[in-house]
Amino acid sequence: MGTKIVEPEAGPRSKRAAILAAAVDCFGETGFEATKWSTVAERVGIGQTALYHYFESKTHCLLTIMRLELQRSHDKFTEATADAAEPVEALRAAVRAAYDVSDQEVLQMRILQNHMDLLSGPRKSKREEAERVAARQLVQLVERDWTNLLVRGMSQGAFPLRDAQLLGSSVLGLIVSVWRWYRPSGPTPLSEVSELIEGACVRMVAT
Amino acid sequence: MGTKIVEPEAGPRSKRAAILAAAVDCFGETGFEATKWSTVAERVGIGQTALYHYFESKTHCLLTIMRLELQRSHDKFTEATADAAEPVEALRAAVRAAYDVSDQEVLQMRILQNHMDLLSGPRKSKREEAERVAARQLVQLVERDWTNLLVRGMSQGAFPLRDAQLLGSSVLGLIVSVWRWYRPSGPTPLSEVSELIEGACVRMVAT
DNA sequence: GATCAACCTGAGCCAAGTTCAATTCAGTTT
DNA sequence: AAACTGAATTGAACTTGGCTCAGGTTGATC
Structure with a gap:
């Protein structure tokens, strides 16, 4: 395990x-x-x-980067939602935390998103496979983070009842989809993105 | 042009x-x-x-697949929203159309999503570059499809006023994020996904 | 049945990731 | 200080897979 x-x-x-x-x-x-x-x-x-x-290979290095970023994301989520009793407030905090990142971390998120598919198939070498499995596990952890947040809110009556699994993946998908196009040097500041997505997530989940 | x-x-x-x-x-x-x-x-x-x-190269073939899929997406959007006067109804129709796809088209969407980054940098050879530019243009077209839909709804008072550009990208990002994990053989039928996302988009945009 | 373009192939080239045996370096032991 | 050790590094050679090239086959058309 x-x-x-x-x-x-x-x-x-x-x-x-x-x-x-x-x-x-x-x-x-x-x-x-x-x-x-x-x-x-x-x-x-x-x-x-x-x-x-x-590193055993170029890919092994990539997988390591991905795992580290996933670890960071999970930790940040946990930290951000720790002291928020109210589900809606917890959701808002989680979204804000997701966009509270350095330029370096933006790159890491981009790398992570662009190579998620690597995590499905098994790898040939030992150390690569170890990183892959660890990363895959962290992905599930992060997904559970979000689903749990939704489940809590639903059972607490703060969110209408819906398929929490599916809705969780969707919220997560919405949030990370930003890293595909966002550039620190671009016209849209991350703060603006954060605000819009925060609102969107709340409406999506809590309406 | x-x-x-x-x-x-x-x-x-x-x-x-x-x-x-x-x-x-x-x-x-x-x-x-x-x-x-x-x-x-x-x-x-x-x-x-x-x-x-x-094909000039393996990549040229990939780019062609991506362009064809983008063309299909754009056409389908246009067709689906053609006869919907009401903005909310148009939005619903557009989302449903996005998930009305064959298994082959699921693969094409997955390929497209996994290699969007190819469209940013220029290519060395002529024909590759031609495909890339065409694809890039189609991406912008599809983005405009969605933003226009939102702008129309906003100016018509059906949707609250928000940054239509940003919200459009987000809606699109939410919709396509599904192709990263969805498998026809998986436990969740596409119809279920479609319904949940349709609702989510409406709440996100029209609330 | 000659012609021409579309279509196809075997042989080999090349770039980039990788392996390996040998070497340097910094710190530790005697 | 000389000997030893393991981490760090290297040049040269190997491997794989995409790609080029020079030419061969096919079949529709005249």
Whole structure:
């Protein structure tokens, strides 16, 4: 069951963090397929083969990024909804938390959304598969986060009764669909997006 | 401006259609990157190099599939909303139309969603770039379809005034987010999805 | 039955991810 | 300080899969 991945503790001259950061930049801006693995190495300042000391493959690195982002999302949701007794207020807080992100995290969300499909099929190598399973589990966790929020609101009479599973996926889908088009440099500030979606979610769920 | 792509008229022994169909199956089930171009050839019953008689590259084929699906979506929207005077009724009709699809079209929508990011950057070769631009244009068309529907409803007093652009993207995002997880063989019938989303959209827009 | 364009193929090229054996480096032991 | 150790790194070679090329086949049309 919940086999948690032990984060490789960073030796003092480990470049794992630097590689992850560079990879997020590259994969986020250029796209995973379009960025050459060797470019990431260059940006970090090491030869391409040195990457394989830290990651089994380009995909393994991608999966790691995705898992970390999912972990962050789940944690943030939990933290944001912890002290909100009222269901509607909890929903609002959850949505706001979802859009309270740094530019780096925007990239990570984009990467995550663009490669969700990787999580369905099994992977060949051990460590890749481990990351995939962990990520897949986190996806279910996040989905449960939202569904539970809805179930609570429904049983409490704050939300009309509906298929909480399906509605939860839809709310989540609505929220994350933003990361496909949003750019920090774009014309629409994230605060505006956040407000509109917050209202939309409340209307969708609580009307 | 609107440079429409002339569909290569099918010579009598052309296998273009068969290739597209096979590619939709493969790309949809296995994923674009994961399917070998040669597998598509096999399934059609020709050598891999014969594919290049019809498509400049694997990506060119993908872009074509995406463009065709976008064209279909746009047409279907137009047809569905043509004879609906009432904005709310038009919205409902549009949502229902979006989910009135064959299994093959489900795959096409999935492919489209999973590779939207391809449409942002320019392509190297001529024909690929042509498809990309055409697709990109169609995306904007479809977005305008939805925003216009909202604008009409707002100016008519049927919907409260909100940022129609942003709300339109969100509605569209909500609708298409389904194709990430929906499987015809899955537990949830599409009719159920359609009903829930239809309600959700109306609440989101018309409340 | 010659012609021409559409259609197809085998052989091989090339880019990018990956493997591997060998080397450097920093800190620890003796 | 010399020897040792494991983490970090590298150049060279291997593999895979998309793609090019130079030519061959088919069949509709005249």
